[in-house]
Amino acid sequence: MGCEIVVGGGSTQAVRRIEALFEQRDRLFSRFRPDSELNRVNAARGGIVGVSPLFASTLRAAFDAAEATDGIVDPTLGAAIESAGYTVDFADLASDPRPPGPAAPGAWRSLRQADRLLFLPRDVKLDLNGVVKALAVDDALELLDGEGFVSAGGDLAARGGVDVALPEGGAVRLTRGALATSGSSGRAWLRGGRRQHHLIDPRCGLPAESPWEQVTVCGGTCLTADVAAKAAFLVGEDGPGWLDERALPGRFLTPAGDEVLNEAWRGSLTGARACI
Amino acid sequence: MAIAEAEPGRLAPVRRRVALAKAALAIGAAAAFGAAVALAKVHNAGHSKQPLRPLAPSADYAATVHKEVGSPGMIDPPIASPSAATHVS
Numbered sequence: 001m002g003c004e005i006v007v008g009g010g011s012t013q014a015v016r017r018i019e020a021l022f023e024q025r026d027r028l029f030s031r032f033r034p035d036s037e038l039n040r041v042n043a044a045r046g047g048i049v050g051v052s053p054l055f056a057s058t059l060r061a062a063f064d065a066a067e068a069t070d071g072i073v074d075p076t077l078g079a080a081i082e083s084a085g086y087t088v089d090f091a092d093l094a095s096d097p098r099p100p101g102p103a104a105p106g107a108w109r110s111l112r113q114a115d116r117l118l119f120l121p122r123d124v125k126l127d128l129n130g131v132v133k134a135l136a137v138d139d140a141l142e143l144l145d146g147e148g149f150v151s152a153g154g155d156l157a158a159r160g161g162v163d164v165a166l167p168e169g170g171a172v173r174l175t176r177g178a179l180a181t182s183g184s185s186g187r188a189w190l191r192g193g194r195r196q197h198h199l200i201d202p203r204c205g206l207p208a209e210s211p212w213e214q215v216t217v218c219g220g221t222c223l224t225a226d227v228a229a230k231a232a233f234l235v236g237e238d239g240p241g242w243l244d245e246r247a248l249p250g251r252f253l254t255p256a257g258d259e260v261l262n263e264a265w266r267g268s269l270t271g272a273r274a275c276i
Numbered sequence: 277m278a279i280a281e282a283e284p285g286r287l288a289p290v291r292r293r294v295a296l297a298k299a300a301l302a303i304g305a306a307a308a309f310g311a312a313v314a315l316a317k318v319h320n321a322g323h324s325k326q327p328l329r330p331l332a333p334s335a336d337y338a339a340t341v342h343k344e345v346g347s348p349g350m351i352d353p354p355i356a357s358p359s360a361a362t363h364v365s
Contacts (some may be wrong), residue, residue, distance in 0.1 A: 003365045068345045133365075153365025165358035177349020179362040186364030214364050224346025231345070248348050268351045 001026045001133060001152065002089055007140075008162065009148020018140040018150060028055060029132045031078065032089045038126060042078060046122035056116045061223065062131045066108040069231040074106030074202035078125030081200055084207055085191035099192035106202025134180060134226035141222075155180040157222040167214055168253060172269070174218070180225035182233050183214025183253075201234055208234050211254060215239060218249040218268070 005022055007015050028037045037055050051059070062075035083101030086093065104125075112119040120126065137157050140150040147160030156164065157178035164179055165171050172179075184197035184207070201208035215232045219225030228248050232239035240262035243250035249265035 006360065008360060065345075149360055151360055151362075154361065154363035155365070156360055156362055158360075161352075161355075162360050163354040163356050163358045165361040167363050171354040171358045172351040173354045174360075175350040175352050177347075179349070179351075181362045181364050183364040216362055218349040218351045219345075220347035220349050225349065228345050246345055246348075248345065249351055264348065265351070269353055 001030070001136070002032075002091065003133070003153030004151075006151040006156075007144075007148065008150075008158075009146065009160075010144045010150075014143050014145055017143045021140050021143065022136055022152065024054075025132055025136045028052070029058070029128050031127060031129075038128065041118065041120065042125050045120045045124065048117055048119050051116050051118055053116065056113070056118075058128055058132060058135060059113060059118065059126075061135060062128050063108065063111070063113065065131055065223075065227045066106075069227065071106060071108060071202055072231045072234050073130050073227050074108045074200075075126055075128050075130060076107045076111065076124045077104070077200045077202060077205070078127035079104035079123075080106075080202075080205040081127055081198060082125070083205070084196040084198075084200070085189060086187070086196070086198055090187055093189050095190040097192060100194065100196060100206075103205035105205035106200075108202075130230060131223060131227065134178075134222040137178070137222040149174075154186075155222050155226050166216060166251065168257060168259075170259075172218075177218060177220045178222035178225045179216060179218050180222060180229045181214055181216040182226065182229035183212065184208070184210065184233075185213050199230065199233055208236075210234065210236050210239075212236075212239060212252050213255045214253050216251040217243060218265070224248070 001022055005018070007018055010018065027033065030036045031038060033039065037052060041049050041051060041055070059075070065073045066075060080103065083104055085096055085100060107121070107124050110121045110124055133152050134155055137150050137152050137155055141157045141159060144150070144159060149156050149158035149162050155178070158174050161173055161175050163171055163173050167181055182199065184199055187198040189196055197207045199208050200206065210233050212233055215229045217225045217229040217232060219228055228243060228246065232243050232250055235242045239252060240250060240260060244263045247264055249268045250262045251265055252260040
């Protein structure tokens with residue numbers, strides 16, 4: 001999956017099962033494995049294609065995320081991210097003097113899914129990385145025998161309390177649920193002399209211009225935290241308020257290193273939690 | 277003469293069919309009246325025949341209107357050195 005997997009508190013057997021789980025998800029959803037199910041589905045654009053049960057349920061989660069965020073987190077940005085230049089595993093990605101390709105806005109509403117049958121329009125390409133890693137973390141946590149945590153690329157879910165270091169300093173105790181951090185600093189590259197990154201704004205199909213460098217969100221699940229972190233980053237200046245409307249604690253860092261905590265985050269750390 | 281003698285024989289079956297039709301109409305009318313009375317009693321707004329139910333939206337409606345990203349987790353101030361880290365990947 002192109003990221004570090006860390007497991008805390010699991011038995012050797014549980015860790016092996018978790019490793020197998022992440023390998024399975026990578027085989028299905030990687031954009032960089034020619035034989036992945038994602039690439040098979042994208043190759044069948046313009047028609048109806050049958051998908052595996054896991055692919056179908058993951059796609060369903062991606063639809064739900066798009067609907068819950070009014071399309072801000074969109075699973076149809078495969079063409080856009082390739083246009084930006086992210087066409088190989090990030091470890092192998094180098095600066096490229098060629099200009100970026102054409103913008104490709106999101107079009108999640110053009111998809112049609114009926115259980116394990118999917119219709120993908122010819123000009124739409126899926127990229128499910130907005131939900132795959134977080135879902136894998138949530139599922140991996142279920143494989144732990146007792147208390148512990150699972151982290152994939154810095155998105156983690158825990159059972160029982162765990163103290164977690166935050167980006168650029170500070171820490172919190174994750175008492176319940178998950179923490180996920182989304183931002184443009186982790187995966188950025190140059191294309192045609194212009195900085196590109198992997199967080200595409202579905203409204204224009206280009207790497208988002210956000211006032212934030214990164215956003216950390218605490219959710220009940222890793223999926224919730226990751227989707228909300230991406231959405232809050234992409235929403236821009238309204239990010240803290242967007243999270244507060246959903247009672248989700250969020251921590252925002254600007255490129256200058258300034259920290260902004262939304263009301264839900266401040267309330268959590270002072271014990272003044274909202275009654276919902 | 278032949279006509280006067282034949283008439284009673286031809287009218288008898290007709291009279292029987294008329295009587296049957298009248299009886300059928302009477303029975304149907306009575307049944308319809310009885311059904312109407314029964315339905316009126318069931319739907320009488322004067323008192324409830326069924327237990328009262330709250331005017332709550334259906335689960336589908338609630339799921340559509342209250343679409344959420346998901347529930348929040350819980351964070352507190354740290355109590356020990358961190359054993360995990362969150363970061364951008």
